[in-house]
Amino acid sequence: MTLHSIDDCVKLNNGVEMPSLGLGVFKMDDGQAVIDATTYAVNVGYRLIDTASIYNNEKGVGAAIKQCAIPREKLFITSKLWNDSQGYDLTLKAFEKTMSDLQLNYLDLYLIHWPLPKNNTYIATWKALETLYKEGRIRAIGVSNFEPEWIQNIINECDIVPMVNQVEFHPYFQQKELRDFCEANGVQIQAWAPLARGIIFEDETLIKLADKYGKSVAQFVIRWELQCKVATIPKSAQRERMVSNADVFDFEIDEQDIKAMEGLNRNMRIGPNPHEFYKVRL
Numbered sequence: 001m002t003l004h005s006i007d008d009c010v011k012l013n014n015g016v017e018m019p020s021l022g023l024g025v026f027k028m029d030d031g032q033a034v035i036d037a038t039t040y041a042v043n044v045g046y047r048l049i050d051t052a053s054i055y056n057n058e059k060g061v062g063a064a065i066k067q068c069a070i071p072r073e074k075l076f077i078t079s080k081l082w083n084d085s086q087g088y089d090l091t092l093k094a095f096e097k098t099m100s101d102l103q104l105n106y107l108d109l110y111l112i113h114w115p116l117p118k119n120n121t122y123i124a125t126w127k128a129l130e131t132l133y134k135e136g137r138i139r140a141i142g143v144s145n146f147e148p149e150w151i152q153n154i155i156n157e158c159d160i161v162p163m164v165n166q167v168e169f170h171p172y173f174q175q176k177e178l179r180d181f182c183e184a185n186g187v188q189i190q191a192w193a194p195l196a197r198g199i200i201f202e203d204e205t206l207i208k209l210a211d212k213y214g215k216s217v218a219q220f221v222i223r224w225e226l227q228c229k230v231a232t233i234p235k236s237a238q239r240e241r242m243v244s245n246a247d248v249f250d251f252e253i254d255e256q257d258i259k260a261m262e263g264l265n266r267n268m269r270i271g272p273n274p275h276e277f278y279k280v281r282l
């Protein structure tokens with residue numbers, strides 16, 4: 001992962017280039033709120049927007065993309081298949097709804113949002129993603145919240161190794177084993193809740209480390225994620241924060257401090273455990 005500017009990309013296992021840093025739009029209301037946020041983001045240089053059908057804001061994201069000055073092919077749009085649409089046929093149907101809401105004729109990345117392991121539908125769901133990928137409707141396909149065992153099942157039973165696994169990742173939840181497994185299998189990790197939704201901002205160690213580099217805790221943590229080879233999608237609806245969260249390309253965290261970061265891990269999730277998460281509504 002080269003780290004020079006917000007235009008930097010990671011190369012996925014099928015050769016597609018995915019921006020390392022993007023904007024998450026969870027909890028942004030559809031309509032003007034998400035249109036404004038997406039437009040701000042694109043105007044200040046973000047090229048990746050991460051939405052999902054369950055966020056109920058794909059229409060707004062799509063409207064912003066349509067209006068913006070950046071050509072479609074320069075943007076990288078991710079969406080996710082929700083839990084009530086797993087299974088081969090339902091997945092194909094849900095994808096069409098997502099595309100119609102986004103008003104796009106191709107998607108850059110489509111993820112299975114949660115594995116629902118006891119339902120045992122993620123393999124059939126993955127096969128539908130493979131069909132869409134082979135038809136050229138999606139440039140890259142992946143999973144989210146998947147543990148190694150479920151990715152291994154996909155590798156064993158299907159044709160295509162997921163290109164991305166989007167998981168909770170921040171200083172308090174570092175997922176070392178999962179990251180090692182994904183790296184060994186060519187699956188790019190992308191961090192959700194990369195700022196742990198703010199709970200890390202008061203951490204004394206992080207405040208000291210960030211100070212050392214003349215950066216905010218948010219900037220320090222985002223930079224640390226990128227240096228860990230983790231792509232990241234911090235969410236902010238505020239223009240100044242979007243700019244500040246992307247101002248992470250003018251410093252480098254030294255090896256000693258990268259090592260020190262391991263000590264902050266608490267194996268502490270702020271989101272659901274994928275073994276237990278079966279919700280149909282958020």
Ligand code: NDP
Pocket residue numbers: 023024025026027050051113144145166167191192193194195196197198218233234235236237238241244245271
């Ligand atoms: P984040 O860790 O990105 O935190 C977002 C929160 O931090 C918001 O309240 C935001 O407030 C605030 N914030 C952002 N930047 C700053 C800053 N510089 N200083 C102070 N506060 C700041 O959490 P998310 O849960 O939103 O995760 C990011 C994205 O990951 C989501 O938007 C979504 O796209 C994706 N996601 C995926 C999941 C999955 O299961 N695959 C699950 C959860 C999220 P404000 O907007 O007011 O700036």
